[in-house]
C-alpha cells in the first residue's frame with residue numbers, strides 16, 4: 001500500500017475533499033487523524049474506517065485546538081508524517097463591497113491562520129522525529145485565476161499558495177516538503193456559496209464552460225493528488241502549486 005506506516009492528519013475530514021482524502025489515506029494503509037469542527041461527522045467516518053483512524057473535534061483557526069490535533073496524532077499513533085491542511089470556508093459569492101468585516105475575518109482565520117497554527121505545532125514534531133514529512137495545503141484555482149464575487153476568498157487562497165512556496169524554501173533543509181493542491185470548483189458543501197446561486201444544471205453550466213475538461217472536480221480527484229504528494233514517490237517534489245482543475249488555469 002502506498003502510505004503504509006505513515007501517520008497523517010487531515011483537517012476538515014468530515015465532508016467534501018477532506019473526507020475523500022481521509023478515505024483514500026486509510027485505504028492506502030495510513031493511520032489517520034480525522035480533525036473537524038463537525039465532531040459528529042468525523043466520529044461517524046472514524047467508526048466506518050476502523051481502528052487506524054481517530055476522530056477529534058476542534059476549530060483549526062484556534063491555536064489550542066490545533067495543538068490538540070497534533071498531540072492526538074502523537075498520542076494515538078506515535079508520530080506524524082503527513083499533514084493535510086484542508087479545512088476551509090468561504091464568504092458567499094457577492095460583490096466585494098457587500099462582504100462584511102466578520103466574513104473577511106472568518107475566512108482569513110479559517111483558511112490562513114489555520115496554517116500559521118499548524119506550522120507552529122506540527123513542524124517541531126516533524127523536526128524532532130528527523131524523518132522529514134509532507135505538508136499538503138489545499139489551496140485553490142481561486143489563488144491562481146480568481147473569479148469575481150469571491151474577492152477575499154481568492155485572497156486567502158493566494159496567501160495559502162504563497163505561504164506554501166515560502167515554507168518549502170524554509171523547511172527543505174529538514175526534508176519537510178510543502179505543496180499545494182489547487183482544485184477547481186467541486187460539488188461539496190461549499191459549492192452554492194462559491195456559485196452564489198442554487199446548484200442547478202443551468203447554473204452549473206456557467207462554471208463548466210470555463211473548465212476545458214468539462215466537469216467539476218471530485219473528492220477522488222483531489223485524493224489522488226494528495227496520495228501522490230504524501231507518498232515517497234514524490235520525495236523530490238516540494239514548493240509546487242498543483243492544479244487539479246481540468247485545465248481551468250491552463
Ligand SMILES: NC(=O)c1ccc[n+]([C@@H]2O[C@H](COP(=O)([O-])OP(=O)(O)OC[C@H]3O[C@@H](n4cnc5c(N)ncnc54)[C@H](O)[C@@H]3O)[C@@H](O)[C@H]2O)c1
Pocket residue numbers: 011012013014015016017018035036037038058059060061086087088089110138139140141182183184185186187188189190191194
Ligand atoms: N469545493 C470547491 O469548489 C473547492 C475548490 C477549491 C478549493 N476548495 C477548498 O477545499 C477545502 C475543503 O472544502 P470542501 O469544498 O470539501 O468543503 P466542505 O464544506 O465540504 O468541507 C469542509 C470541511 O471543513 C470543516 N471545517 C470548516 N471550518 C473548519 C474549522 N474552522 N475548523 C475545523 N474544521 C472546519 C467543515 O466542517 C467541513 O467538514 C477548503 O479549503 C476549500 O477552500 C474547495
